Amino acid sequence: MAVTLDGKLVVAISSRALFDFEEENQVFEQGDDRAYMAMQLQRLDIPAKPGVAFSLVKKLLAFNQTPVQTGPADRLAAPAHHPVEVVILSRNDPVSGLRVFRSAQHYGLAIERGSFTRGQSPWRYLKPLHANLFLSTHLSDVRAALAAGVPAAQVYPQSVHASDAHPDEVRIAFDGDAVLFSDEAERVYQAQGLQAFQKHEIDKAALPLPDGPFKPLLFALQRLQNAGTPAMRIRTALVTARSAPSHERAIRTLMNWHIDVDEAFFLGGLDKGEFLREFEPDFFFDDQTGHIQSAAQHVPSGHVASGVRN
Missing domain, CATH: 3.40.50 (Rossmann fold)
Incomplete structure (x- = not known):
């Protein structure tokens, strides 16, 4: 064969x-x-x-x-x-x-x-x-x-290396828009501002966001997790600048995809780096270089060069 x-x-x-x-x-x-x-x-x-x-x-x-x-x-x-x-x-x-x-x-x-x-x-x-x-x-x-x-x-070679605190767990953190999801909402924010972005997301809260470039990876990780092994597991996190009420569409999108994430951070513009330092991922993916530069001071980080910001 x-x-x-x-x-x-x-x-x-x-x-x-x-x-x-x-x-x-x-x-x-x-x-x-x-x-x-x-x-x-x-x-x-x-x-x-x-x-x-x-x-x-x-x-x-x-x-x-x-x-x-x-x-x-x-x-x-x-x-x-x-x-x-x-x-x-x-x-x-x-x-x-x-x-x-x-x-x-x-x-x-x-x-x-x-x-x-x-x-x-x-x-x-x-x-x-x-x-x-x-x-x-x-x-x-x-x-x-x-x-x-x-x-x-x-990959940012200057990134801090991963913590050794979780030897039996693969920890991966993802940004939302332009990474797991498309940049549809981000385009509204860039063109019309925060108020228009929030209205757009509230109006479409029940409508799943289009796929982003990293959705296939999240699916593959869930398949790997579901296959199971006594020795290792996967823990994922959504780390996004979204805040309530725009959080709802992101959560509903993941539910529609039948994908579970273990942790979700809706930071409303707060610096992501310190939250990632506490989550201790083996890798973090984001589309904005500013977020990556901040995160790289605490965790392994990579720039996803997709979406309107790129």
Whole structure:
């Protein structure tokens, strides 16, 4: 039977999002890829330090560690069920890819697949991967992925790394408008102001918001959670600048989608960073760079370059 990734949660991630290659990247940005390759080869046996999205990847891969058991007699023979697939999708060259895979092996990350394009944009390979999420430090690649319908975010390498306080729980926080939902309401706010926005949302409270770019990821996470494993669970949060009464449409939209979120914060314009610091997510997604810059001081963060603000 042909190998397939169908039915899996597929995360495609760049080398710099997974590992801390900022020192090496300074050489790469100087345009001397030969010097960069030489540096990576010299450091082949030195594991790279964890990067911003390391915790998220490590915890998601932990969902693969529980074997499927069809009955007591099959306990030893049952094959391992791997509902999560992580693939390296990198502008690195294949030689530098050696260090990426060795670093993954060092940390016990079961990553088997990767594409290395030596400076070229790798986003086109998201389609054959059927990726549910793409994390990259390159904004142009993120924009192209979003335009192709793949949930994607630009990882901020300077973000604070995730807390180790929740080893058995994947924690992910999402903004609402232009992330989970479309930017329909945000466009009203930008064009006509807060009062018009609130009236628009009250009038349409019973009408679900159109889908945003990250709705498919939220669905995939819920499927993964429902499949279950004794070792890991997923906890999600909606963190939005909305406030009452515009909160109702957001909640009703999630209900209409039959999606549960564990926590919801309607902050009415308050700074999101301190609330995220307390929630302690492994990753936070938002469409506004101002919110990301604030959040990055407390938690791993990524910019979703979609919607009218972008």
